[in-house]
Amino acid sequence: MTDTGGTGAHHDVRGSGPVLLVLPGGAGHPMGLDALTARLARRFTVVTHDPLGLAHGRLGLPVADQRPGDWSGSALRVLDEVSPGGEPAYVFGTSAGGVAALDLWARHPERLRHVVAHEPPCVAALPDGAALRARFREVRAVHRTAGPAAAASLLTAVLEERAPGPGSEPGPAPAADPRPLTREEELASPMALFLAHVLVPFTAHGLPVPAPGAGAHLTLAAGETSRGLLLHRTATALADRLGADLAEFPGGHLGALEHPEDFADRLTAVLDRAPARPETGRG
Numbered sequence: 001m002t003d004t005g006g007t008g009a010h011h012d013v014r015g016s017g018p019v020l021l022v023l024p025g026g027a028g029h030p031m032g033l034d035a036l037t038a039r040l041a042r043r044f045t046v047v048t049h050d051p052l053g054l055a056h057g058r059l060g061l062p063v064a065d066q067r068p069g070d071w072s073g074s075a076l077r078v079l080d081e082v083s084p085g086g087e088p089a090y091v092f093g094t095s096a097g098g099v100a101a102l103d104l105w106a107r108h109p110e111r112l113r114h115v116v117a118h119e120p121p122c123v124a125a126l127p128d129g130a131a132l133r134a135r136f137r138e139v140r141a142v143h144r145t146a147g148p149a150a151a152a153s154l155l156t157a158v159l160e161e162r163a164p165g166p167g168s169e170p171g172p173a174p175a176a177d178p179r180p181l182t183r184e185e186e187l188a189s190p191m192a193l194f195l196a197h198v199l200v201p202f203t204a205h206g207l208p209v210p211a212p213g214a215g216a217h218l219t220l221a222a223g224e225t226s227r228g229l230l231l232h233r234t235a236t237a238l239a240d241r242l243g244a245d246l247a248e249f250p251g252g253h254l255g256a257l258e259h260p261e262d263f264a265d266r267l268t269a270v271l272d273r274a275p276a277r278p279e280t281g282r283g
Contacts, residue, residue: 015041025095039264071100106208112216223252
């Protein structure tokens with residue numbers, strides 16, 4: 001385990017082989033990824049980024065609104081630490097981590113071999129992106145007024161591309177107590193931090209624009225059980241817009257947590273399949 005204190009480049013390292021940087025989703029807390037990274041560590045030096053240091057003693061400390069560039073900049077500092085010679089690395093990011101992975105791909109392709117972005121919620125790539133961004137802002141507003149259970153219920157409806165029932169208000173099950181969290185409660189909950197400080201700025205992130213001629217290989221990934229849902233549609237649109245490969249992975253949006261070994265094997269196969277440093281273009 002490595003904790004770099006004031007640099008913000010908190011990360012864990014396991015395994016040996018080529019460097020594979022893993023960018024978690026949510027608020028960036030790597031909880032639940034142990035089985036995935038253990039499997040990947042058979043082939044790679046797996047470097048798991050923790051952009052807010054939530055697993056490194058900073059859970060409960062104040063958090064500002066986040067930007068994908070904050071996370072990709074911190075990820076670059078991690079790569080500088082683990083690979084000071086500048087050897088290009090593999091990158092896997094899921095959900096919010098996938099947005100950061102795309103930002104890293106656009107800004108620093110010379111440091112990367114192949115980037116796999118799993119269901120990044122970059123809805124700006126969609127024709128109805130403005131309306132979707134408004135719905136994500138509504139999710140944040142519900143979190144602030146009624147708490148995370150109500151916000152999670154509405155978020156599920158947004159991701160499933162359905163509206164709440166006629167005349168009903170989004171909210172938790174009747175037994176739940178729909179109330180906003182105190183500041184202390186919010187700071188102690190990675191899910192609440194995601195709803196309050198990550199969801200809106202990351203879903204509002206514009207389409208990444210790589211430097212002309214830059215060429216780390218890019219694959220957009222979507223879950224097999226996400227077909228017909230918003231983030232599968234988003235990944236498909238991003239692949240088309242960016243000239244990237246598109247691959248399906250086991251499970252849905254949480255496939256890395258729910259099917260870690262199958263997911264890791266699929267990721268390894270995708271990384272093995274693509275050229276290490278191709279010209280930009282769809283393979």
